[in-house]
Amino acid sequence: MQPGSILCVTLGGAATPVLEALIARGWDVTQAGDLVAAGRIQAHRHFKVGLLIVGTSLIVAEAAVEACVNASPGSEWICLCEAEALEHTGLRELVLGCFFDHQVLPVDLDELEMTLQHASQRALLRLRHDAAHRHAVDALGMVGQGPAITRLRQQIRKVAATDAPVLIGGESGSGKELAARAIHQCSHRSAGPFVAVNCGAISPNLIQSELFGHERGAFTGASSERRGLIEAANGGTIFLDEIGDLPVELQTNLLRFLQEKTINRVGAVRSLHVDVRVVAASHVDLAEAVAVGQFRDDLFYRLNVLSIEVAPLRRRMEDVPILAEYFFQRCAAKSRARVKGFSRQAVAAMLAHAWPGNVRELFNRVQRAVVMTDRRLIGPNDLGLAPVDNPVGMGLDAARTVAERDAIVLTLTRVGRNITHAARELGVSRMTLYRLMDKHSIALDAGPRPHVTPPWSAPTAPLQPLRPAPAGHPLDAMLGTPAAGAFHADWTGVDKPVGRA
Numbered sequence: 384m385q386p387g388s389i390l391c392v393t394l395g396g397a398a399t400p401v402l403e404a405l406i407a408r409g410w411d412v413t414q415a416g417d418l419v420a421a422g423r424i425q426a427h428r429h430f431k432v433g434l435l436i437v438g439t440s441l442i443v444a445e446a447a448v449e450a451c452v453n454a455s456p457g458s459e460w461i462c463l464c465e466a467e468a469l470e471h472t473g474l475r476e477l478v479l480g481c482f483f484d485h486q487v488l489p490v491d492l493d494e495l496e497m498t499l500q501h502a503s504q505r506a507l508l509r510l511r512h513d514a515a516h517r518h519a520v521d522a523l524g525m526v527g528q529g530p531a532i533t534r535l536r537q538q539i540r541k542v543a544a545t546d547a548p549v550l551i552g553g554e555s556g557s558g559k560e561l562a563a564r565a566i567h568q569c570s571h572r573s574a575g576p577f578v579a580v581n582c583g584a585i586s587p588n589l590i591q592s593e594l595f596g597h598e599r600g601a602f603t604g605a606s607s608e609r610r611g612l613i614e615a616a617n618g619g620t621i622f623l624d625e626i627g628d629l630p631v632e633l634q635t636n637l638l639r640f641l642q643e644k645t646i647n648r649v650g651a652v653r654s655l656h657v658d659v660r661v662v663a664a665s666h667v668d669l670a671e672a673v674a675v676g677q678f679r680d681d682l683f684y685r686l687n688v689l690s691i692e693v694a695p696l697r698r699r700m701e702d703v704p705i706l707a708e709y710f711f712q713r714c715a716a717k718s719r720a721r722v723k724g725f726s727r728q729a730v731a732a733m734l735a736h737a738w739p740g741n742v743r744e745l746f747n748r749v750q751r752a753v754v755m756t757d758r759r760l761i762g763p764n765d766l767g768l769a770p771v772d773n774p775v776g777m778g779l780d781a782a783r784t785v786a787e788r789d790a791i792v793l794t795l796t797r798v799g800r801n802i803t804h805a806a807r808e809l810g811v812s813r814m815t816l817y818r819l820m821d822k823h824s825i826a827l828d829a830g831p832r833p834h835v836t837p838p839w840s841a842p843t844a845p846l847q848p849l850r851p852a853p854a855g856h857p858l859d860a861m862l863g864t865p866a867a868g869a870f871h872a873d874w875t876g877v878d879k880p881v882g883r884a
Contacts, residue, residue: 386410386496387503390430390458392421392451395438401463404492410499418443418451425455431506432499435482437464437474445473449721452481457510459483459502463490480721480759523565525558526709527702531694535562538691543569548641550686551664553693556743559664560624562693566662567620575619580612583628590633592649601650613646613659620660626686627665627672634679641685661686668807692810696738696745697790700783703733703745710746711761714753722753725761731771732763737789788823791816795825 386409391402393416406412413430415421433455435448452460462478462485469475469487478485483502486495523539525532542549543566551559560579567577585593592601596611613621623629629637640646641661645654663686672678696703707725715722725733729752738744752765763770790809798804806816820826 386499387432388413388430389432389434389499390415390421390424390428390455391434391436392418393436394418394442394448395436395440398436401436401488401490401492401495405496405499408492408496410496418447421451422454425451430455430458432502433458433460434499435460435462436488437462437468438488439465439467440471441468441474441477445477448477449481457506459506459509461485461495461498461502463488463495523568524561525565526706527699528705529699529701531699532702535691535693536565539565540569542566542689542691545689546570546660547688548661548663548686549688550669550690551662551693552668552690553664553666554695554741555666556741557693557695558742559666559693560622562691563620563622563624563662563664567622567660570620570660572619572660576616577620577622578612578616579622579624581624583625587630590630591636594633595636595646595648597649598651601648605650608648611646611648613640614655614657616659617657618659620662623661623663625665626663627667627669627678631677631679634682638679638682638685641682671807694810695790696741697786698810700734700786703738704730706742706745707733707749710749711753714750718753721759722756722761723759728770729761729763729766729768732766732768734783735771735785735789736768737786737793739793784823787819788825791819791823791825 386405388411389405391398391412391414393414398414402412402414413424413428415424433452435452441448452458460482462482464474464485464487466487469478469485483505484498486498523536525536527533539562549563549566551562553559553562563579564577567573580594582590592605592609592611594611594613596609596614597605599605599608623637636647640657643654644658645656647654669678669683669687673680673683696706704725707730711724733745740747748766748768749761751767752761756762756765758765791805794805794808798808802813802816806813809816811819
């Protein structure tokens, strides 16, 4: 490996012999006599490796040195100091938290040069890693590279080209509002306002006035006229989140707005024309809500012109490490913590988790870990996740298999082992659910067992055969007839996953 460039910050110690020796060996050394000079140099030039020479003690504040190190993201730093300097707690914490390595003066030049080469290689690897993650975050703010997020991006660009209403489906926390904002940003309305309304968070007594506005004197307390949220979105997009929670009596007014593009303020005698594109979202199945009379069918068909589905996180597990790293960078930039990233055990635990709270849960866990951890690398306990036994050598397929199994088990428990409801909630057909249950040896029997996430190295035992079913639905013969008890999940063979989640 050819010698590269080094920024050397000298804060005491025998710097001259070290620098002369490195220059003689072909290293391009740029020297800064203090932190101010180092800051000026860093503003104009990037170095893969930084070298801090201290001496017997640190003559400046640790926070100032930390700021200098953090001013050059992507660089790896090495500290050279006297043995006496390491007696100071502040310097030890600084070296452990911010530096790639350290050596005690006087140094062995061969060993120092090897350390510099390793640091340079690590800096290059970090640059490639950061570039890959920047590529994974597109202009729409959507993070991920898996097939689910790729398909969602394609659908967003298609529906953004029109003004037709869009209905977004997906579980809570999966990113429905982010998808709605992306539709707005891709459309010709991007220069107009984007107004988000949580239909379930507004009091039923106020929602009429909030959406459509009111005239002065329309009711007690209406001392002046007020524009509603729909009128405020004129020329742009209004996002009606959780529209399934909208009271039935207000669904009629919203239907008139969708048909006529006009609204009536509360207490008004004339209609107002508004130019607004409607994007709605719901975590419940609106078609099922229509069937039970909780949602107007004519409003549903007006909204369901263009529909897209935001996949839950358990169905895009390949994006979990990318999302976690993205959230980590955001949280670490706002924190003074010296944490550097995730341990391999933490990544394994995240890939084994079913993420019932979806992307929102992942962000909350990462944010908590960045604040609460005392270590350089975040571990499973910092994330509030159970460690996975023997994560070394765990493949992504194995993690997907465990996550898929957990999702099926949790859903079956939640819906009372109803295959139809479970299939609908998981977003698959009954046939697919039966196939997945057969693949994971999940049977329905009378013996209740709690849901647990198994270790990777489960004991090997023969799979329990599925019980034959009595006469009934032909597909039920694959699993047996549902009994009054809970289902049974057989975890054997977990270290030999089949297929992909």
